[in-house]
Amino acid sequence: MQKLVTFLIFLLIVVLIALVTIPQWAVKKPDKVLIGHFPDVPNCWLYFGLDQGLFEKYKLEPKLIEFSSYEEALDSLQNGRIDCFFSFPWSFLLQEMADTLTEMEGDTVHLQKAIMSFYSTSEKPYGALVVPEKSAITDVKKLSRKKIGVVRHPCAELEALLVRALQQEISPRNVHTESVEKSQVSSLLEDKEISSALLYEPNLVRMLQRGKTQILQEDPISSYLIDAYPLQVACISTSFLTKKSEAALNFRNALEESLQFGDLNEADVRGSLADYMNLTTSESRKVRLPLFETYETIDRDAIQNFADLLTSEGVLPDTLETQGQGIFFDMFE
Incomplete structure (x- = not known):
């Protein structure tokens, strides 16, 4: 009997030790994702996803970093200080693309990829x-x-x-x-x-x-x-995609869930914006939401047409071919 009691005590100790030590080696820690943002632009579904805890659901630990300069944000994205940014003006990104192509004489790999595009349209004016x-x-x-x-x-x-x-x-x-x-x-x-x-x-x-x-x-x-005026573009860093591909996939999944749920519940999306966009509760209830496209549905011809329009108006210096230049996000195919 004494031997049985001793054995049971020993077994209990082993189980307790296992329970204490298993989390340290068997439970994967959430992947940190450094998300840069500019608070006065249409990042609605990012903020909604953060508010709903969707990134934690996909084993991510999101950290929001506010920027006041697009130039600083782009430099941080390209040099690995943030993993993604919400969001650049499309014209700013196209200008950066034109400058990069000029510097590299047309042979370049872009350090950021477009993952979401936001628009003002005649039916959904922003x-x-x-x-x-x-x-x-x-x-x-x-x-x-x-x-x-x-x-x-x-x-x-x-x-x-x-x-x-x-x-x-x-x-x-x-x-x-x-x-x-x-x-x-x-x-x-x-x-x-x-x-x-x-x-x-x-x-x-x-x-x-x-x-x-x-x-x-x-x-x-x-x-x-x-009709579909490209306002802003959210980008993810190429480094994040290649070095943390599993985390990047989970980030994509969390963002898509936010988009799918939020598209059906726009009142809930608006309700999550007050703190992130420095709006009053009354303002957040009335704020307009832009049309969005994901990396799978971005109309690349429309972006090319927009680049051509900017060139004709002297905003971009030269004709810019956007397709085939690697700025669009084609992973997870």
Whole structure:
């Protein structure tokens, strides 16, 4: 009997030791994913996935790192300080691509891949021309020779595209724009010299929720010029894809689940944006969501057409062939 008791005690000790030590060698630790973000752009489904704990579900440990400069974010992405970034203006990425091709004389491997693309469309506009609530301007044609405020953009594309878009209604020589800093947006229409402003989210909802502002025309660029206006592009680093392929696959799966669930529950997506995008609860409920495409569905011809448009408007210096240049994400086929 004593031997049996001794054996059972020994067995219990072995089991307890196993329970204590197994997690240290048998349970795989979550993979860290360093996610750079720029908070004033449409990263809705990333934030929703973070809010819902979807990345943890796929054995990832996400760390969100905020940037205030696209140049700094790109450098961090290309040099391995972050694994992905949400998100660059498409024009900024195309400019970087053009510069890289010039430096390398056309023979280059891009250090980042496009994994998501966000758009403003005529059916789902992400921006609008706004005027003061009691403005006498009730039609786009009345903006002729009036000053339109445009928030400063990394590649100065908005002013060029707005002039081109409005030419159906106003002679280009009579479209007057003024570039303003983001910090000036809240008081933009208080400037008596500025009659209207082109705003995209989240600046648009902030202005509308404060009152004394009304929409004159839904996004004129997607209404008049290019129906699916490529706004932003989320990128993943080539290094992350090759060195941590399992983590990259799990990241893709978590993001896709966020997209699938969020696409059916836009109210829930909006509800998760307040903290990440510096919105009030009221603003987050009203903020618009952009159209999105994943790496599998990005319309590459549309991106090429956009690059051609930027070239024709002098935003890009030369004709840029986007396809076959390795900027699109083709893994997990």
